[in-house]
Every structure is written in structure tokens, then in C-alpha cells.
Amino acid sequence: MTVMAQASSNRWQHYYTPATVEEAVEILQRYDGEARVVGGGTDLLVETRRGLHKPVSAMVDVTHIDGLGEIAVEDDYIVIGCGVTHSQIVRNPHIIEQGSCLAESCGVIGGPQVRNVGTLAGNVAHALPAGDGTIGLLALGGEIEVAGVDGARWMPLQESFKGPGKSFIDRYRQVLTRLRFRPTGPGEGSAHHRVMRPQGLCLPIISMGVRVALDADNVIGDARISMGPVGPVPHLAEPAMDVLIGKPATAGQYAKAAAVALQNVELRASKYRATREYREQMVRTFLPAILERAVERARQGLS
Amino acid sequence: MSALRMTLNGRPVEVEVHEARYLSEVLRGELGLKGTKIGCNEAECGICTVLVNGTPVSSCVFPAYKAQGANVETIEGLSADGGLHPLQQAFLDQGAVQCGICTPGMIMTAKALIDDKGAALTEDEIRTALKDTYCRCTGYGSIVRAILQAARGESRDDSGRASASSPVGQPLPNPNARAKIDGTARFTDDYEFPGMLYARTKRAGVPHARILAIDTAAARELPGVQAVLTHEDVPGHNRHGLVIDDWPVLCDDKVRYAGDAVAIVAADSEEIAAAAIDLVKVEYEDLPVVGDALRAAEPGAPLVHDGRSDGNLLKHIKVDKGDVEAGFADADVVIDRSYRTQSAEHLFLEPECSIGIPAGFDPGEFGGQVDDDAVRGETARHAKTTIYVGSQIPYQDRDQAAAALGVEPDAVRIVATLTGGGFGGKEDITGQIHVALLAEKTGRPVKMLYSRQESLLVHPKRHPTVIRTRVGARNDGTLTAVQATLYGDAGAYASLSEKVLTRATTHAAGPYEAPNVKIDCFAMYTNNVPSGAFRGFGVTQSCFAIESTMDILAAELDIDPVELRHRNALDIGRTTSTGQALRESAGLRECIDKVASDMRGDDFRWTWDEGDRRFAWGVAVAYKNTGLGGGAPDRATAEIEVWRGDETHAEVRISSAEMGQNLPGVLAACAAEELGVPVRNVRVLLGDTDVCPDGGPTTASRQSFVSGNAVRMAAQKAAADQAEHVLVRYDYEAPQTRPLGAGGDMHFAFSFGAQAALVEVDMTTGEVHVRKVIAAHDIGRALNPLTLRGQIEGGIVMALGYTLTEHYIQEDGKPWTNLMARYKMPSIEHAPEIVSHVVEHPVAAGPYGAKGAGELPSIPTSAAITNAICRATGVRVHSLPVDQDELLRACAAGVDTIELGWGDLEPIPQVALGGRT
């Protein structure tokens, strides 16, 4: 019989599964930095097992909170609770239709076992420069709700990123409770693509998402482009977006957007993952490809 | 402690468990359900998959309390009512169970899928759902067939086969498979003994250093620690090794690689043992690191083993036939190219585990019963020091452990448990000696289970090599000379390097007749992880080199590559590089013909485009010896006991390892065939050194041939004796072979094979997918077609991983590959369609004509794939594994070769033909 003789450095003492946000926040407050929020645990616990995190006394599992295990379609938003897994998102007909790039980006995460427990909230709170779900939500113009002792407030997703793996969400004191985005309507479309390699760590070479709005004259009214890893945090490619807005949706224009996107970021070589040249080539190939796909989806909504 | 309540396999359970436990730990620990297996504890391998509310999850990172109130299903729930679930039946029928360590997780993942999709389930859906549930043995083909069979509610009636009077040649399921599909099969970590302690090893962590001091005081004082041992506590010989005893049981003067063992601890729990290991302090003086084989060969290189007159040279292996210079002078074309192959990890899904039981152990002392199964119902007492281990070589484990303990070999007993995959990676000693030492020191059973990370760090890998190959031919394609120079990185200890690299050397000219051959191979000690046996045994590497060069030659001469191979192929009447004239059983040309005609089919094209994707075929051939050869006596002793009554029953006993290759099934078939009884009446006992005579090592594709013959002959003798109870012991010795260099028969048989690979290269990313492999193998005789298909599919997919995804990366003696997350073996998404033709050119001395089949299928695959890539893209890959980044940039730049494989930082070093010496 294996008995847990004493708390070893990568174990905790208590595992809480609060049913309300208030309760979760109260537990975190009580532990005063000695408790950590956990979602599916597919990042946190794998790392904890390896001893990569400072030991905590308690884990506060926020996937059992009433009402936050669902995807809700509200007037202006599709709202995703922090208990919602990637598998739920991938299967959700509203997100497939009106947030395609989020469904696509969550669909490439890990394998089924990871998607069945890993949450979008966890992907966002983990704050990697190229978390796939995060890249997808960023392109959609996502917002997140963060709750703490001072109550809850909504903020734009991109304001939460502090650095690689670092978030302005205090994961010892705050709960990312909900995520939302405006669903794409008629004349709008979105798409995501990721390039991987079959060797080494399961980290993307490049992950990109786009959202476009198209008018009846084939002119792009609005565009958002997200990408990573191109720097310390998930990147919103604003200059490239500007290249597209007000311009016709053509292959030439997409290529220009890709060129501008490349001019404005410092792509780097990462050992055993990709050379700079390869990364650039992937942006040149796939940014236009997903723009094309998103525009195609927008056109379908128009017809 | 709190109460965890859940519905487990349909029944409510409530257990008191610590809140920091993972579901896998509670299932295997408190609840005693050992059917859920652990392969990595990293959420990577998927073999720990269970269903929570109907959904597959990795239980190793799933906090137990997350399952509070949930409905949990494990493999044990599937056949709870005694009958088999259709999936379980289908896994049996299709031979989808080999070592079986992945089977429970695989079945549970598949169950959720079938529950969801029902009979409409498609193959694509299976591939998506099983993406992260890995199997290292089967190559996935049989798993897909099994899941489809179960989903469609089909059944296969095999009852007739099991009672057939001539079982040899029948597709019979592995007799061990039944226990592997319902979670009752027990691997070493599934055994528990009363009073058992848990052990851990202090690893060097540095690749090369002199040990100045080892301080164990703090570790000894930690409550719960029962023993801390260093080299001073090894009573016998502090070295082990299968060929040369150069590997310290516990390091004394130096550490020579990062995984070296410096101290061992036994404690009341794993956590305490781990904490104690951190308290062991070792003071080192760092020494310069020898990072690869070529550096090791440089004059003045630091010495890995002090005081050797040959420096870091472990062995210079030579093949010399005719006069190569004359041969090159005679050639119209000479091709001279260099290749590099990487270090590769076996990644058997069961990490190493050993349990030591002290001599005279009485479970009663600890208020416990030993479960009978644990000792095969034979005795509950352990009169001798006993080691439970999933071993490939039980008798050598025994002898090495006895030497370290300072006792006679007969004072140690090895009980070989089921092995969750080996592939050559479980031949060397890992924890066997350590647990024996700790058990004897503490007087208690001691279990040492390696974590996946420790397994990656410690056990021998496939040899990284640099191979320069020079081939001369006439305009009609006839070979005139082959020269090759190989440098093999043996790592820190000898292990089986000499044998492996001998095989690389003797097979370096390919399965061809060349009149003039000169091969030089330098096995070099370095401060890397030792290299040892790995399916293919060195031939994998040299085959990649020669078969790449043959395609270059074909292009140069503008001869069809199939034709070029056919023309030069070994055949009866032709002579190998080592001077062995083949007199029988050389079916290579038939293999080539079979593959070529299948590949060429209707409207055949070597290459074509579909949008951005480019398709092309590539071909390669190979041969592989059966048995140890080289003059080494190759023996196996088998015992058979026969009871004649209303029905005749028999028990076969031979100490050999079952790693999922269905050795028990093959041996049972041999015995049943001779005795004329149904195969189900034959029981096979393997691998208990006190019960089973020595079957020799499970290596060199020798078991079917050597052990098969031993059993067959024992059974023949038993059949001749009509007494009611017969016991026969038969010592079989395989036909005599001659040492390398002596000419004549170096091996008593060779298997031959040809493969064609269809690859798809995505010209936008450089990604390579293998879509189809057509294979033909001459293995003498298919003793069991179901088992053979499993070996072929598993071997090809394993080789595909070696070619495209796998590289065990070391940076100056420090492994970068320190997690399973950093080493990707092929998943089901990589598995191609495999069409397999069996060619049967029987070998007279083999059992029913059979020769080895375990390794051959994984040998020609790499070159078949890279030859196809070259045809598709015009780019020749010289280093494995293929890097899509390099490939795409080469295509864009119009460069026709790439020298960097994934994980390589430097181009292939220049090697002088004949070597530096």
C-alpha cells in the first residue's frame, strides 16, 4: 500500500470544488496566496507533478461552479463558463457557426483526453504566447470576466497578458469566471490555423486566427488577426489589420497583410522547433489561407 | 483525509483518501484496481485512460476529488459479469493485444467512442479519438480492425482453430491475451507484497565527473528510510554488463553519464524515498565531456574509461572481402555519400520495475499473505533471493545479480513477469541488482519503479551513427565494390555495443552480392547514455545508408531502382560480405517481385501531384540474421511434461521472455503439433529461472528458431514415449556458426524483405506522411500469421517513427529529451495502410522451416520512406529524422540534399574511409 506519508513538495493538502464564485473567492482569500485556482489541470497539474510550481496548501477547482459549466447564447454574446472544456466548445453548434475560429483552435489542442478536461479559461489564464484557444478567442475580440474580493469585472482578453506564462489574472486570488465574444453575423467569418511538427514538444510553430466582416461589394469592413508565438504574449497584428480594412477581399490584399504582419513582428528561431525563415514562410502561406477561408464564410452568410 | 464517493463500474464506493491524490493512484492503490496502467504521469501516453461520466480522461493527472460524485468506469467494469465486452473479444480476435500494457486504456478510449457513435463508426473517427492513446507494439492496424469489428457487432469464430490438430500456421490468439484485455494481467508494478518498501536511485545528473565524496547521513536520518546504499555496500562484484563488465552497480570512482547510479534508498513510501534521494549529497570534480563518437576518436580526447590502451575505442569491427580498390577501379560509376542516424528511445510503455524479495522471506511476519499468483502458485515462501522483473534475459539477470550479491548464481531466482514492451531496451540491468541488495539489507520486499523520466535517462538507446558509404558499379548496375566506414556512439558503457555494431558492419553492404567489400566500424565510448540493443540491432542504421546510396546509384545509372536491387540481390549460390555462400532459404528476389508487382498495379506512377501535395513511391530491401551467430554457441533448453488421460495435457517450460510477440503461442503450437493435441491443452511457462531451463536471451530474432526448435524436439521425444506421465528435457543447439573474419557460415539463417512506401509531402509545410507501405518478407514459414502480421505492422510503424518523429537528443552528455512530452513516437494518426506479403522459403533446420521475423520488418522502412521523399521533392535526406523545416527550405532554395535531421545542430562530420586509425 502506498500511503501519502507527508505532503511532498508537489502535493497540496486540500482540494476544493466550490459551487459558487463567492465561495471560490472566499477560499482563495482565506488561504491568502497559499491556494491556487485549477481548471482542468492539464497544464497546472502536469507542471506541478514536475515540481515547477511553488507548493500550495490548497487547490480550488473552479469547474464545478453552478452555471459555469455551460455555453450560453445571450443577446449580443456567446458566453463560455470557466468550467467549459475544449470538447464542449468543439461540439457546440453556435460556436461552430458563429465563432468558427474558436471551434477550430480548441479542436487542435492535445488529444481527446486533454480536450475532455482542459478548459478555455485555463488556456487563457495560462497565458502562453500561443495557447491555441487563446489565439482563437483573441481573433474574435474576446473578453473575459475576472472575479476577486472586489467583485467581478469584464475586460478585453488582450489586457490580461503580462508575459510568457504570466497573466494579470492573479491565479492565487482571482477566478476567470466567464469568457465571451460577439458571434459572427451575416457577412462575417472567422478561421484559425496552426502549424506543428511531429517531433519534440507539443508547441505550435505558428498559430493564427482571423475574423473579418465583408460588405456586399466584397470590401472588408473590419478585420482582426491574432498570432503567436511572435513575442512574449499573444499578438494582435494591428498594422496587418489596417492593411485590410476598407480594401477589397483579394488574394493580393491578403498577401500584403501577411507581409505587413511580418514587418511588424520579430519572428525568432527556437531550437528544435522552427527556424525564423520557416516561421515567416508559414505566415506568408497560411495567413492568406485563413483570410480566404474566413472571407468565404462571410460570403456564405451574405448569400 | 476525506471521503471520496463515486460510482465505480456501476457500484457506489466510498474511500478515505488524501485530497492530493490522483485518480489513477486511488484506483491502483486504495481500490486495488490494477487494470489501469501508468506509462508517463505526464498526460502524454493515454494508457491510464478511464471514463469519467462516460468521457475518456487521463487518470494520472486527474485529481481524485475531481471525480467526487462522478460515474467512473475502468477496464475491470467491462467484463464484470464474466462475459467479454465485444471490444475485448474483438481485440482478441484481431490480435490487437501484444504486450498488453496499453490495452486497458485503449479499450476504454474505444468504448467511449463506440458508445457515442455506434455501428456507424468510421476509421477516421477512430483515428481522431485515439490520437493520444499510444501503442508501441501493434502499429495500430489490428486495433483499428478490432474497434470496427466491435462497433459493427461482427464476430469471428476461432473456436475451431484452437482445437485444430495442426496448429502450426494457424492465426491463433496469444494465450496471455485473455488476461490482458480484462485488466487482470499483472506487470511487475502490479505486484504487492506484505511489508514492501519503495526504492529510488540517486542519479549522477552530470555526464562526466570524479566522485570526491558521498554523504548519506541526512538521508539515513529521515524517518521512514530503511536503507541507503552506496558502492561500499555492494558485497560482491560492483560491475555488470552483458558482454564486458564495465558498468558499476553503484558508481565508485567516476560517473560516466548523467543517468549513472550513485546511491539507492529504500523507504516506507515512494515519497519518503524521493525525499531521501534529495538528501544524498555527492561532491564531484567535473571532467571534460566526450559528447559524440567522432570527438571520442580524436587524439587526446578525454578518456571515458581510464587506463584503456585503446583510449575510447571499444571495438574496431572489420569486414574484408576481395580488393575494394580493384573493385572501384573496375567501376563505371562510384557514389560516395555520408549519413547520420540519431539516438532513439524504445519507449516501451511500461517503465522498468523490479521487486526484490530477501531469501527466506516470511510474509507472515508482516501480517500478510503473499498472493499465490505472484509466485505462480508454486510457493509462498522465497527460499532464495528472488527478483521479479519484466526481463528479456532472465538467466543473465540472475548471474549478474548473483555476482553483485557475492553469491552463487543458483542462490538467486528470477521470476520474469509480463513485460510491457522491450524491443531490446530491457536486456541490460536496470533496477534488478539494486532491489536485491536493498531487500537483503532490509530483510523486506523492495519495489523499484522507474518514472518515465528516469527510464528515459537511464536505459540504453539505439546507437547514433555516422556512416560513409562508397559504392562502385558498372553501367549495367552490377556492383563492383562497397566500402563503408561507421562510427557508432556506444555511450558510457559497453552493453551490447560490440554485438550491435558487428551487425551494422556485416550488413552494411546490404543484401547484395558485391565481389569486393571493406567495412570498418568504430564503436566509441562517450559520456552519452549507453547504446544497446534495439529492434533491428544496428542493421537499421546501415540499411538506411546503403539503401539510400543504392537509389542514388540507380538515378545516376538511370536504371529502375527495383531492377538495380533485383540484379544484385543475394540469392542461393551467392555470397554475403562475410563470405557466407547461401545454400538455401534466400527469398529476397521473390520479395522484390511481390512488392514491385503490387506497387506497379494499374496505371502506376512513381510520383504525382494533388494540389499542394506531392506523392511518390520509394523502395528499399534488407536482410537480417536469425540467431546470435559469429561462432557464439546458440542454445536453448526446454522441458516438457506430458500427462496422458482421457485427454492429453502438456506443460512446456523454457526461460525466455514474452514481450507481446506471442512466444507462448508459438511454443504451444510447436508442442501441440508434435504431440498431436489441441493447442489449448498445452500450457507454457516462461522465465522463472527455478522452474524453467535456460532458453537463452530474447534477442536477435532467435526465439522462434532456437527455443521453438528446443520445444519441438522435446515434444517429439515426448510423443515417442507413450507413458502416462512423461518428462523430457531437451538441450537444443543451433547449427554451428563461424566468427566474423573466418569466412564460412557466420549465421545459420537470414530473413529477407522488401518494402515500398508511398509518401505524401505537403509542399506548403514540408510535412511528410506515409500513406501506404507494401511489404514482403521471407521469414521461412509463418508459424502464426496473426502474430506475424502484428510483428510486421508494429515493426513498420516503429521504423516510421525512427524516420520521421523520433530523436533522443543529448547536448554534450545532457539529455534534452527528459520527458515523454519531448519524445514523440508515432500515434495512430501516423500509421499508414500496410499490405503485407509473406514469402516462405523454408530453412531446413528451422522449426517447420521458420526463421526470425521480429526485427526485419523495421529495417528497410527508413530508406523506403526517404527514397520516396527524394523522388517527390528532389531532396535527399542524409540525417534522420526528417525535418520538415529543412526539407521545405531545401525545396524552396533548390538544394538537393539535407544534412540536418530534426534535433541536429551541426552538419554531418567528415569521416575518412577506413577511419582515423
Ligand SMILES: Cc1cc2nc3c(=O)[nH]c(=O)nc-3n(C[C@H](O)[C@H](O)[C@H](O)COP(=O)(O)OP(=O)(O)OC[C@H]3O[C@@H](n4cnc5c(N)ncnc54)[C@H](O)[C@@H]3O)c2cc1C
Ligand atoms: C498532452 C497535452 C497536449 C496539449 N496540447 C495543447 C495544444 O495543442 N494547444 C494548447 O494551447 N494547449 C495544449 N495543452 C495545454 C492545456 O491542455 C491547455 O492549455 C488547456 O486549455 C489548459 O486548461 P486547463 O483547464 O487544464 O488549465 P489548468 O491546468 O487547470 O490551469 C492552467 C493555468 O490557469 C490557471 N487557471 C485555470 N483556470 C483558471 C480560472 N478559471 N481562473 C483563474 N486561473 C485559472 C491555473 O492556476 C494555471 O495557472 C496540452 C496539454 C497536454 C497535457
Ligand code: FES
Ligand atoms: S497519460 Fe497518464 S500515464 Fe501516460
Ligand code: FES
Ligand atoms: S500492445 Fe500496445 S503498447 Fe504493447
